[in-house]
Amino acid sequence: MIGYYSPEELAELGFAAVGENVRISKTATIYNTGNIHIGSHVRIDNFCVIAVSGGAALRIGSYCHISAFNFLNGLGDITLDDFFTSAPYVRIFSSSDDYSGEHMTNAMVPREALGTESAPVRAYRHVLIGTGSTILPGVELAEGTAVAAHSLVTRSTAPFTLVGGVPARKLKDRSRNLLELEKKYIHGRTQG
DSSP: OOOBOOHHHHHHTTOSEEOSSEEEBTTOEEEOGGGEEEOSSEEEOTTOEEEEOTTOOEEEOSSEEEOTTOEEEESSOEEEOTTOEEOTTOEEESEEOOOSSSSBOSTTSOGGGBOOEEOOEEEOTTOEEOTTOEEOTTOEEOTTOEEOTTOEEOSOOOTTEEEEETTEEEEEEOOOHHHHHIIIIISSOOOO
16 A cells, blocks of 8 residues: 655655645655645645646645646646646646747757747636646636636636637636635635
8 A cells, every 4th residue: 555645754855835734645756846835735646747847836725636647747837726626637737849840859858959838827716627638838727717628728717617628618607606615614604
């Protein structure tokens, strides 16, 4: 049984910050931990690969769940605000190679020959990304955005919308009831 890192083991991994009740699978592969900030009540499941590099930072808020086989990668910052959820096999990229042929590609050639383009990615509060979806550099997923399974998100979204497809487009509006549930169950109060 492999399980999750203990709080003591997490401290030894050298993260920039780690909150309370953080569970990271020992099968996850995480690079550059010194650039990663993790809030409280976070779970990162089996076989995730997290590889921010080149000085980029990853910031994960509180009450977040990154499901199995997720891949977060790039030379730009990635920010996942509170209540972020990703289903299995989600990919988030803050960098992309140049496909025009003007530059070389791949991690084994000199950096000067690359045409990599990078831009920060941000998922605001209460974002949900469905299985098999890909988020590209520069995308901002507005508060309450839900991404349908197997979607390719190439541009930023509007708050509380469901987007889906290749490329993703708005499918419909999303309920805001989850904000009341947050108040009731997380903050211990209801609106009066």
